[in-house]
Structures are given as C-alpha cells and as structure tokens.
Amino acid sequence: MEDDDRVFKALADRTRRLLLDRLFVRDGLTLTQLESELEMTRFGVMKHLRVLEEAGLVVTRRSGREKLHFLNPVPIRLIHDRWIDKYTERHVSALVDLKNELEEPS
Amino acid sequence: MTSTTANTTTVHVFRVYIRATPQAIWDAIVTPEWQAKYGYRAPGTYELRPGGAYQGIASPAMEAMGASGVIVEGEVVEVDPPRKLVQTWHPTWDPQIAAEAPTRLTWEIDEIEKGVCKLTVTHDVTGAPSVEAQITGAIEGAGGGWAYVLSDLKTLLETGRALED
Numbered sequence: 001m002e003d004d005d006r007v008f009k010a011l012a013d014r015t016r017r018l019l020l021d022r023l024f025v026r027d028g029l030t031l032t033q034l035e036s037e038l039e040m041t042r043f044g045v046m047k048h049l050r051v052l053e054e055a056g057l058v059v060t061r062r063s064g065r066e067k068l069h070f071l072n073p074v075p076i077r078l079i080h081d082r083w084i085d086k087y088t089e090r091h092v093s094a095l096v097d098l099k100n101e102l103e104e105p106s
Numbered sequence: 107m108t109s110t111t112a113n114t115t116t117v118h119v120f121r122v123y124i125r126a127t128p129q130a131i132w133d134a135i136v137t138p139e140w141q142a143k144y145g146y147r148a149p150g151t152y153e154l155r156p157g158g159a160y161q162g163i164a165s166p167a168m169e170a171m172g173a174s175g176v177i178v179e180g181e182v183v184e185v186d187p188p189r190k191l192v193q194t195w196h197p198t199w200d201p202q203i204a205a206e207a208p209t210r211l212t213w214e215i216d217e218i219e220k221g222v223c224k225l226t227v228t229h230d231v232t233g234a235p236s237v238e239a240q241i242t243g244a245i246e247g248a249g250g251g252w253a254y255v256l257s258d259l260k261t262l263l264e265t266g267r268a269l270e271d
Contacts, residue, residue, distance in 0.1 A: 003123070028117050059119045059226070070119035073243075077253035078122075078260070081269055 003056070007075045010055035015040065016048050020057060023071035030066050116234075118242060120227040120252040126263040128215045128223055132188030134259060135213055138163070144262045145255035148177060152193075158182040160193050173199050180208070190214050195229070197237060206234035225259075227252055 138149030162178030
C-alpha cells in the first residue's frame, strides 16, 4: 500500500478522526486518557491507534513509564501540498478565465 | 515518575519519510545554503559542538516585512552527525515571542532502509504558547509551521525543487 493510501484509509473512519481531533486539542495523551472519552473497549481504541500509527498520523513517544500519543500533521500537509493545492489552483484559474471571458466587451 | 508527566510539558512531534541519505538530510538542516531553499527560507548558522551558537537569520521576504538580522537564537546541546541534533530555539522577532522561555528542538534522522530516512522533529514548547502557535501553523498568514517546512524539505530533497519554486 502507498503512503497516501494509508492516510486516506486511516481518515475514512469517524472514530479515528475523533482521536485525531482529541490530540489536536491536547497533544501527547496516554491510551487511558484517549480511551476515557470514547465509548469503546481499550482493545478497540488500540486497534484504531495502530491504523493511525501505520499511516504516520500518530507518533508515539515514551516518557518515563508512559507511552504518549502525538498527532503528526505532516502526512495531511503532504496530501494538501501535493493534491489539494493542485486542484484548487486549477479551479481558481478556470474561474478567472470564465470571468475574463464573460466580462470581455462584445 | 508520576502520571502527571504528560500534563506538565507541551511537546509536539513532526515526522516525515524522505528518500535521501542521512547525510543529505543533515546538510539540509544545518547549512544556511540549504535552509535558504525550503520552508521559511531563513538561513541559519550552527556551531556544531555542545554549547555552540545557533542563529536563524531573516530571509529576504522577512526583511521586506520589516524583520532583520537574527530572528531566532539558540544553543547546540547535542550533536551526533548525521543522526541527531538537539538545540534550544528562541525566536526574537517580536517582543511578545522573545519574552517566552527558550524552547528545545530535537532533530532525529533514522535510515529505515537504504536511501529512505525517517526524520522526526520533536519540539518541546513548554512555557512558550506563542512559539507553539507559530510552529503548529495556528497563526493565520504565518505559514504552516513545521508541517509546512518538512513537507517542503521532502519535496526539495526528492525532486530537486521546493514547492514554491
């Protein structure tokens, strides 16, 4: 699987997006802290976190005895820079062309 | 060690995979000629020894907006080329951000297979909320922080051209 595929697959799930939103608000949480806000078993949360980690969207780091989870925004930025910018620019320039054409004196 | 550790520090972690050698990535991080080609394009100088100085210098675009000279100060804490660099990072471009505590920045390069590296930037911004807003890209119109810089660095090293060029 390509890197982008992993990111899109990881994002295509409400619970995983919820976990990312939670880390966006407060980064560096433990599994217990993440689990406390979801109506899901610890095992279920771990499974989702593993998918997010494999996509590079979550990076873990040890601090003492704890394993902390961090939101890594870089894969989303890569998709933004490589895909979204490309299409939105084209879209905008098409609209500019249309505007020029419509406004051209007949 | 108590369970309060997680809540007393403010750390952000940024990671990118780059098709390049550890040396190429190292050079892109520590040399001003490379730094001027990606991200905010502010060239920086490092004295690569523990206790050595780091200085980030305003780019031409920043000068056009009124900044000049040294805009980030720091000290090198640990150097292990081309694998690890630990430094302090203290922006001084405006009085509010300059009043905050120096932050701690760790660069780690791991070659995970031949020619592919994992670059991890860990930024401890404890006690520095304005720095945190800057590096996470939370400030409108002030660039995208480390995610923007690392995406651009990946593009530059893999294609020979940065995103805006």
